[in-house]
Amino acid sequence: MSMSMAASHAVNRTLYDPIFIANAACKDAIKIHGKDKVTNATIGVVLDEEGKLAVLPTVEKIFRETPLTDFASYAALLGNAEYTDAVKNIIFGESKCQGYFGAVATAGGTGAIHHAIANYAERGDAVLTSDWCWGNYKTICAETGKRLETFKLFNDELTRFNVTAFSDKVESLLTTQNSLLIILNTPAHNPTGYALSGDEWDAVLEILKSHAAEGKKISLLADIAYIDFAAEKKVAWSFVDKFKNLPPNFLTMFSFSMSKSYTFYGQRTGALAAYSSDENVIKEFEDTNKFSCRAIWSNVNNGAQVICAKLYRDKNLADALTKDQAALRELVNKRAKIFVDEAQSCGLKIVPYRGGFFIAVPSDNPVAVCEELKKDLIFAVPLQLGIRVAACSMPLEKISGVAKKMRNAQCVVRN
Numbered sequence: 001m002s003m004s005m006a007a008s009h010a011v012n013r014t015l016y017d018p019i020f021i022a023n024a025a026c027k028d029a030i031k032i033h034g035k036d037k038v039t040n041a042t043i044g045v046v047l048d049e050e051g052k053l054a055v056l057p058t059v060e061k062i063f064r065e066t067p068l069t070d071f072a073s074y075a076a077l078l079g080n081a082e083y084t085d086a087v088k089n090i091i092f093g094e095s096k097c098q099g100y101f102g103a104v105a106t107a108g109g110t111g112a113i114h115h116a117i118a119n120y121a122e123r124g125d126a127v128l129t130s131d132w133c134w135g136n137y138k139t140i141c142a143e144t145g146k147r148l149e150t151f152k153l154f155n156d157e158l159t160r161f162n163v164t165a166f167s168d169k170v171e172s173l174l175t176t177q178n179s180l181l182i183i184l185n186t187p188a189h190n191p192t193g194y195a196l197s198g199d200e201w202d203a204v205l206e207i208l209k210s211h212a213a214e215g216k217k218i219s220l221l222a223d224i225a226y227i228d229f230a231a232e233k234k235v236a237w238s239f240v241d242k243f244k245n246l247p248p249n250f251l252t253m254f255s256f257s258m259s260k261s262y263t264f265y266g267q268r269t270g271a272l273a274a275y276s277s278d279e280n281v282i283k284e285f286e287d288t289n290k291f292s293c294r295a296i297w298s299n300v301n302n303g304a305q306v307i308c309a310k311l312y313r314d315k316n317l318a319d320a321l322t323k324d325q326a327a328l329r330e331l332v333n334k335r336a337k338i339f340v341d342e343a344q345s346c347g348l349k350i351v352p353y354r355g356g357f358f359i360a361v362p363s364d365n366p367v368a369v370c371e372e373l374k375k376d377l378i379f380a381v382p383l384q385l386g387i388r389v390a391a392c393s394m395p396l397e398k399i400s401g402v403a404k405k406m407r408n409a410q411c412v413v414r415n
């Protein structure tokens with residue numbers, strides 16, 4: 001028997017990440033067949049039409065103008081005030097929510113999700129999210145001594161958010177738990193591109209409010225990592241207005257990320273923001289999360305915070321950034337539309353796509369379908385419930401025809 005030196009809770013921890021595996025296979029194929037012949041639908045970043053990482057011009061301009069000392073400096077533990085103020089304004093600025101707002105700088109959206117799970121779910125308790133979900137939620141739960149439970153995101157017809165499944169799962173978890181953290185990744189959900197409609201949000205909030213009224217502690221985290229790829233700002237952010245008149249035992253949080261919205265993936269800067277009707281809940285939110293920051297990374301990228309604050313404060317820069325974001329969103333939407341339209345014409349079933357980086361194809365045997373697709377040098381990510389197709393990483397000319405090939409691959413696998 002081989003020796004293990006890891007502490008008992010850390011034994012057998014190996015990361016299984018189907019995205020990196022699929023991407024590595026794609027890179028190998030590129031080496032053999034050349035870039036032009038291979039279609040990479042695996043990566044969660046926007047590539048331009050030449051296959052290079054797309055970077056927003058306004059972000060690049062300000063990055064190059066920012067002195068090195070801004071990157072070399074330490075930031076405040078909670079995040080620099082100009083940054084956390086900017087984040088609060090970006091999230092809550094237009095909303096009519098009355099109450100108290102907090103924000104803490106984190107290492108990307110991942111860090112924000114980590115803090116929410118670490119500090120708003122009891123050890124051993126379940127955290128709830130949808131069955132189609134970003135796999136890293138499960139890893140963070142395991143790391144922090146929580147477990148992830150899921151509800152069916154879609155109804156049986158795969159047309160809408162499954163309010164009943166959500167309600168039933170919340171109810172059953174709250175029979176044994178006194179508190180519950182729920183993560184909803186919307187709009188532009190990874191991996192489906194789904195976004196809850198206004199009515200669906202209303203239903204979710206009614207369900208959660210009824211449990212709060214019975215004395216349960218409810219924490220709701222909206223993972224908005226892809227929000228700027230969902231729709232024009234006013235539309236994409238309109239759901240924030242719904243978090244009104246919530247009781248003190250109902251905390252709303254948002255995981256903000258500069259990765260996609262600012263094409264600043266590797267700069268690892270995000271924030272966990274919160275809204276409550278109770279001032280003390282927000283004071284506690286800042287204290288608790290500051291504690292976690294100090295323990296985990298101390299403070300995060302100062303330069304990125306300076307850039308974010310500057311892009312928020314300066315009206316001309318803010319307008320230029322909004323235009324850049326719109327242009328990139330339109331490019332991704334144009335790619336996604338080709339896939340969605342072709343899927344419809346060739347009879348390939350997909351789950352409802354409303355916008356964002358990814359489209360999902362339900363499948364009973366995603367691994368086999370992805371293997372079959374590889375014969376056409378198309379690389380996508382097999383997940384538990386289906387296949388993730390990254391519209392963000394495929395140039396327009398390559399995306400055309402992919403849906404039909406997927407349909408064929410499904411037929412081969414079924415027969």
Ligand SMILES: Cc1ncc(COP(=O)(O)O)c(C=O)c1O
Pocket residue numbers: 044107108109110111134185190223225256257258259260265269270
């Ligand atoms: C659903 C979702 N949430 C959050 C993140 C966090 O991204 P980051 O840590 O780069 O901000 C990602 C990244 O892929 C994601 O897909």
